[in-house]
Every structure is written in structure tokens, then in C-alpha cells.
Amino acid sequence: MSDVELQHITKHFPGVTALDDVSFSIRDGEFFVLLGPTGAGKTTTLRVIAGLERQDEGTVLFDGEPVDDLTPADRDIAFVFQQYSLYPTMTVYDNLAFPLRSPLRRLPEAEIRRRVEEAAGKLRITHLLERKTANLSGGEMQRVSIGRAIVREPRIFLMDEPLSNLDAKLREALRVELQHLQKTQGSTTLFVTHDQIEALTMADRIAVLNHGRIIQIGTPEDIYDRPATTFVAQLVGTPRINLVEAARENNTLHIRSSELHLPVPEEIDLPATFLIGVRPEDVRPDPAGEFVGEVILTEPLGVETILHIQSGGQSLLSLVSGMSDAVIGDQIRFNIVHTRLHYFDTEGKRIS
Template identity: 75%
Template sequence: MSHVELQHITKRFKTVTALRDVSFEIQDGEFFVLLGPTGAGKTTTLRVIAGLEKQTQGHVLFDGEIVDDLPPPDRDIAFVFQQYSLYPNMTVYDNLAFPLRAPMRRMSEAEIRQRVYQAAEILRITHLLERRTAHLSGGEMQRVSLGRAIVRQPRIFLMDEPLSNLDAKLREALRVELKHIQKTQGSTTLFVTHDQIEALTMADRIAVLNKGRIVQIGSPIDIYDRPATIFVAQLVGVPRINLVDARCEDGTISIVNSPVRLPKPVSRELPRTFKLGVRPEHVQLDPQGEFVGELLLIEPLGVESILHIKVGQQSLVCTVPGMTRHKLGDALRFNLVRDRLHYFGEDGVRIQV
């Protein structure tokens, strides 16, 4: 069993407050992702759990027990750093075996060997075992770093943007592998990233962090379909969500500076002015569509195309599958998917309808 809980963690450095009242729980076997922009406090959270930083307030609990005063080696965690933290003068084998050779583990060389080979096979680095780590490529080094974490079968894996130093292709491949390993091993993982795609593809649950505060915790579907704030809505999803000023009068919603008019959803009142969010895939082209706009720009990506449509003074982004035959300047008719619209108040908080 490994269950990690943070209770009201606040961390202040000399002049800045890095974390403010951060609380969440990670269940046994869960892949939990901390998502946020640079400087949001993701790494600090990780370091507090590892014991590399001491929180100013609050508690860290492992399996229900407070571990605030345990130093890092006694917390039984594995940490994968953004930079490959390998011992340059040792072979890959010795790097992998190293955490197992700590005297207090009293593990036999035979067992160490078996565990190292097992980890190497999972990560497909068996052929590198005899090499010195200084001669490895970036992808290989990060695999070895991951290997050094998984040989130990720790309580929890803490990963600090382990993929961000790799090139795009490698990142994609390792992302899939990492998720596969996590699922087959059932290991509890806290993964930190600023990349929303990594978060959406790998996570069981995501916690979105901004300026040291937790903004939202939920499954990838929750985060994507019901973003709690404008910040979350804009952080997740490519291309970005369309966000326009809107007004609500006499039961009609009108997008400012455009001819688009929509009926107000019946369930709840809306303020007079608010922000309307529409995901690009919910701007749907339709020859019988209700609204009309002018095609401003096309970004063909192959698997889909991104169209920028000018409606009045506003511009909406829309995605269509495959390559498009439309030309710049074409008049396009489209619909907005009504039950997929997002309403945010002037304070940026979601208005539930």
C-alpha cells in the first residue's frame, strides 16, 4: 500500500511564497500529474514530498502517518530529475545497482543482478548495461534514470519533468512506455509537467497548479470538459479554447462585436457580461449552419486542419478533420455546439449551468 497525502502545505522562501495551502491525496497505484506553468510550484511540491525541502506549514502523510521529520533517504521514494542524475564514471549496470547496494538493504549480489536485468528489460536498455553513462544519448540516459527508480520498488515515484529534455519523437515514445510501465507495475506515481499533452495522455488524475495554489483536481475528462477557471481552460487543449466577451440580455446571449446570437441556457442565470469559451472542435462547419463567417487563415496539420474564421470583429478558431479544401476568403457556415459552451464570470471562475 502506498497512499500519499498533503495537508494544507505552505512553503515560503525568503521573499516568495511558493506554495499556498496545497492539499491533495494520491491513491495507491494512481498516476497523478501536477500540471502548471513554469514557476507554479510543481517542483517545490515534489521536493516537499521527497523531503528535499521542508514545508513552512502543513503536513505530509505517507499511509496515514506524518513524515514531516523524515529525511529523504528514509522516506522510501524514488526521484527522477529533469536532468539525468547519473554517476558519470560508473557503468549503466552500476548506476542501476547503486540504490540496491545501500548497506542497510542487505541485498545479495545475485538478487541485485536479477532486479537490474529485470528493470533493464522493461526499459529496453539491456544492451547498454556495460557502457559508461557518459557515452549515452539523452534518451538513453533518461531511461537509465528511470531504471534507477524502478529497480527499487519504492513507495512512490516522483518525476520532475523527466521527458522535457528529450526531443519530440523520443518524448512521445517514452511517454507511451512510461504509462505502460506504470500500469503493468501498478506503481504509484506523481508526475510533474508543464506539458498539457503529457498530463492528458498519462494521468489518472490531474492537479492544476497556478501561482502556488491548486486550481482544480480531476480526471483528464473533468479538466478538459469542465475547466474550473479560464486559466485551466486555456492551459489545456490544443489549439487553445476560443474565449470571447459576451453579453446576456433578455434571455439572449450575444458575442460582443459579432452578429452571433444564442438563446440563454434555461437552468441558470448569467451575469450581464461574462466570457464565453468554445473549444475549437465545437465550432462545427455545416452548410446549413446558423452563423456565417469569412475564412481568414488555414493551418493544415495533416490529421486535422485549423481554420481561423472571422465573424464580425471576432475571430474563432475551428478544427476540421484531415486537410481542408476551403480557400482563404470563403464564406463558411457553422454551428456552435450548445451544450459544450463554457461560461466564465469576470473573476475567471466557471459558471455552472
């Protein structure tokens, strides 16, 4: 396996800058997630690394060596696409063996069988080896696609939203399996998704991409607990972070159009007006709470409940564990955990 480095990659298409000075490095054996909304440039980043697309500026290095002049085949990468691209008339076995039968490899059939069976075992598709792929379920097909990538023992895995076409349950199951597989194989993996849950649960580190630019790189904790911008703060976390306008007034912070006043934080130099981010789990109902509001909606999810609380002209989301007994119209008291607030300037940049 290899480490990967992108240095100042820029890629233009007619009328759009898909990647704008993108730099990051993936350590050997790391599970690195590229997270961003549609059109952010995620697939373009993978295609540039794979050599399927040539960047206009910048360099891609594997193990410190530039690979810009290598063909996709010579880069020795495995690419798993969002749409499985299997050969429908071949069996699962032959689909898995296909990349090993390339004339360039000249692997003996016994070695091919060993690798196919090992990959099939890891992905729990051994029982499917003699089936044709045309009539497999979506989850089975995606397992075969991943299997086809791992039999090759490539330098790097590139995965472009491989789970997004699966139903929620299957997605969760494959997410866990993929994570387990990656950890046991120690394979350097770049995994693309627009799903923040996938990113938070699977990544060693996450790079957040928007409009072709890297906004923040960090561990899931960094991204969740210290978002660099309001964009990142709103991208990760369900339910969404509460983002409210605030101003300093005398010795308190006043949340606009409400009666909510918070203490001025020490060690943070705040401008006159700014934004406060409050995670829903930090809005805590409490009979002795400092603030009061009205419950305007409840979303019971079983393991937790989302309460929509209207306080003056501000509506806040509160996430409480278990099934809440609050009902619409209740007056509810709550606290805001002062120590866990996020402050952003009016441009959306974190103030710290």
C-alpha cells in the same frame, strides 16, 4: 506502494510564497499529475514530499502516517529529475545497481543482478548494460534514470518533467512506455509537467497548480470538459479554447463585437455580462450553418486542420478533421455546438 496526502502545505522563500495551502491526496497505485506553468510550485511540491525541503506549515502523510520528521532516505522515495544525473564513467549496469549497493541495504549480488536485469528488460535497455553512460543518447539516459528509480521498489515515485529534454518523437514513445510500466507495476506516481498533452494522456487524475495554489483536481475528462476557471480552460486543449465576452440581450446571448447570437442555456443562471468558452472542435463548418465568417488563416496539420475564422470583430478557431479545402478569403458558414459551451463570470470562475 503507498498513498500520499498533503494537508495545507505552505512554503515561503524570501519574497515568494511558493506553495499556498496546498492539499491533495494520491491513492495507492495512482498516476497523479501535477500540471502548471513555470514557477507554479511543482518542483517545490515534489521536494517537500521527498523531504528535500521543509514546509513552513502543513503535514505530509504516507499511508496515513506523518513523515515530516523523516529524512529523505527514510521516506523511501525515488525521484527522477528533469536533468539525468548519472555517473558517466560507470556502466549502465553499475548505474542501475548503485542504489541497491548502499551499505544500508546489504543485498546479495545475485539479487542485485536479478533486479537490474528485470528493470532493464522493462525499459528495453538490456542491450546497453555494459555501455558507459557518457555516450548514450538523451532518451537512453532518461531510460537509465527511470531504471535507477524502479530497481529500488520505493514506496512512491516522484518524477519532475522527466521527458521534457527529449525530442518530440522520443517523448511520445517514452510517455507510452512509462504509462505501461506504471500500470503494470501499480506504482504510486506523482508526475510533474507543464505539458497539458502529457497530463491528459497519462494521468488518472490531474491537479492544476498556479502561483502555488491548487486550482482544480479531477480526471482528465473533468479538467477538459468542466474546467473550473478560464485559466484551466486555456491551459488544456490545443488549439486553445476560444474565450469571448458575451452579454444577455433579450432572449439570446450576444457575443461581443459580432453578429453571433446563441440561445440562453436552461438551468444556468447567467449574470448580465460573462465569458463564453468554445472549444475549437465545437466551431463546426457546415454549408447550412447558422453563422458566417471569413477564413483568415488555415493551419493544415495532416490529421486535422485549424481554421481561423473572422466573424465581425471576433476571431474564432475551428478544428476540423483531415485536410480542409478552405482557403484564405473564403466566406464560410459554421455552427457553434450550443450544448458544449463553457460559461465563466468576469473573474474567470466557472458558472454552472
